[in-house]
Amino acid sequence: MPIRHSVIHKIDKKPDGTPAVLFLGVSEQVENQARDDLMQQFNESYNATAGKAWGFFHAESGAHPLSGWLGKYLAGGSSFLEFSTTAVEHLTKLMEESNLSTGGHALFCHYQQGLTDYLVIALVQETEAVTMTEELHLMTVKRLDLDHIRLAARINIGEWQNNPRSLQYISYLKGKQGRKFNEYFRDFIGCQEGIDxxxxxxxxxxxxxxxxxxxxxxxxxxxxxxxxxxxxxxxxxxxxxxxxxxxxxxxxxxxxxxxxxxxxxxxxxxxxxxxxxxxxxxxxFRRFTGRAEGMSISFEAHLLGDKIEFDEGGGTLTLRGLPTQLTEQLKRASS
Known part of the structure; x- marks a missing residue:
C-alpha cells in the first residue's frame, strides 16, 4: 500500500464551550515504518467497521468546497500540505458552527492500493495505553485510538476522475453518535448519499x-x-x-x-x-440443509422467521410463499 502523502493536524476542542484551537502540521509525515503501520491499522479498522454509507460529491460550491480543493491538488495547483491545511481550517470552522465538543487528530492520507488511488480523511481520538520501559517499569502513554474510529471518509480518486456519474466513489462512516454529529462531517466532505x-x-x-x-x-x-x-x-x-x-x-x-x-x-x-x-x-445469508427418509430441505438463513417458522418444541417447520412449481405439483397430487 504505497503512501504518496500523509499529514496530521490537531483540533483541540473541549466540551466546556471554549473555541477550538487548531494546531497545524508544518510538514508531511516522514516516510517510515510507523507511518505505514498507522495507515495499515487504520484501513483494517475502517474496513471492519459496520455502518458505512456510499455516495458522491455535491457540485462544488461555497458550501461544499472540498472537491474543488482536492481537484486543484491533483492537478498540481497546490501541495498536499496546502490542501490539507485549507481543508482542516474549514473542518474546524464547521465544528465550531455545529457547536460540537469533540476535536481530535485530523488525518489526511493519499495512498495507492492496487492500481487505484484513495484519499482518506478521518478525525481520530487519543486514548491511553500501558507500556513497559526498558527498566521493566509500567508507563502510561497516549496513542491514536484506531479501534474506535467515529468520523472518517474514503474517496476513490480513480473512480471519481474516470467515472464521474458513479454514485459510490465515496464511503463514509455513519456512526451511532447522532445525526447532527455525522452530518457536519458529511457536509465537510461535501458528500451526498448515493448507493444503499x-x-x-x-x-x-x-x-x-x-x-x-x-x-x-x-x-x-x-x-x-x-x-x-x-x-x-x-x-x-x-x-x-x-x-x-x-x-x-x-x-x-x-x-x-x-x-x-x-x-x-x-x-x-x-x-x-x-x-x-x-x-x-x-x-x-446462510443455508440450512437436511435430508431424511426421502425428504430434502434447503433454505437461506434470512428466510427463518419470515417465510419459514421453526417450532423447536414440536420439531416442525411452517413454510409460507411456496414456489409455484411446487404448489402446482402438490395440487395435482391431491386431486
Whole structure:
C-alpha cells in the first residue's frame, strides 16, 4: 500500500464551550515504518467497521468546497500540505458552527492500493495505553485510538476522475453518535448519499436465490455456490472493495461465467455492476440443509422467521410463499 502523502493536524476542542484551537502540521509525515503501520491499522479498522454509507460529491460550491480543493491538488495547483491545511481550517470552522465538543487528530492520507488511488480523511481520538520501559517499569502513554474510529471518509480518486456519474466513489462512516454529529462531517466532505449498501446487497441475494431456483440445482451445488458468493463478498468487504457482478458471476459458474450476470440483467433487478457489500446482510445469508427418509430441505438463513417458522418444541417447520412449481405439483397430487 504505497503512501504518496500523509499529514496530521490537531483540533483541540473541549466540551466546556471554549473555541477550538487548531494546531497545524508544518510538514508531511516522514516516510517510515510507523507511518505505514498507522495507515495499515487504520484501513483494517475502517474496513471492519459496520455502518458505512456510499455516495458522491455535491457540485462544488461555497458550501461544499472540498472537491474543488482536492481537484486543484491533483492537478498540481497546490501541495498536499496546502490542501490539507485549507481543508482542516474549514473542518474546524464547521465544528465550531455545529457547536460540537469533540476535536481530535485530523488525518489526511493519499495512498495507492492496487492500481487505484484513495484519499482518506478521518478525525481520530487519543486514548491511553500501558507500556513497559526498558527498566521493566509500567508507563502510561497516549496513542491514536484506531479501534474506535467515529468520523472518517474514503474517496476513490480513480473512480471519481474516470467515472464521474458513479454514485459510490465515496464511503463514509455513519456512526451511532447522532445525526447532527455525522452530518457536519458529511457536509465537510461535501458528500451526498448515493448507493444503499444494505439494500443493494439484499437485492443481490434475492437475485441469487431466484437464480438458484431457476437453475433447479441440487442441494450440494446450491450450498457450494452460496458459499462462493458469501466468501467472495466478505473478502471484498474486508479489503474495502466493491462486489463486481461480472467477477462474481465467473466465480459462481466457471463453466458458464456469464450466466448469473446475464440472469440479473435479463430480469432487470436494478442493481449496479459494482456494489458495496454489507457484511451484516451477508452474515444472515446462510443455508440450512437436511435430508431424511426421502425428504430434502434447503433454505437461506434470512428466510427463518419470515417465510419459514421453526417450532423447536414440536420439531416442525411452517413454510409460507411456496414456489409455484411446487404448489402446482402438490395440487395435482391431491386431486
Amino acid at each position: 449498501g444494505p439494500g443493494e446487497t439484499r437485492t443481490l441475494l434475492k437475485a441469487f436465490s431466484d437464480f438458484v431456483e431457476s437453475e433447479d440445482m441440487v442441494d450440494e451445488a446450491a450450498r457450494e455456490k452460496t458459499a462462493t458468493l458469501v466468501n467472495y463478498s466478505m473478502a471484498q468487504a474486508k479489503i474495502g472493495e466493491p462486489i463486481t457482478l461480472d467477477e462474481l458471476s465467473g466465480l459462481i459458474d466457471e463453466d458458464r461465467p456469464k450466466s448469473f450476470y446475464d440472469f440479473i440483467k435479463a430480469k432487470d433487478y436494478g442493481i449496479s455492476d459494482t456494489l458495496p457489500p454489507d457484511k451484516k446482510t451477508l452474515n444472515r
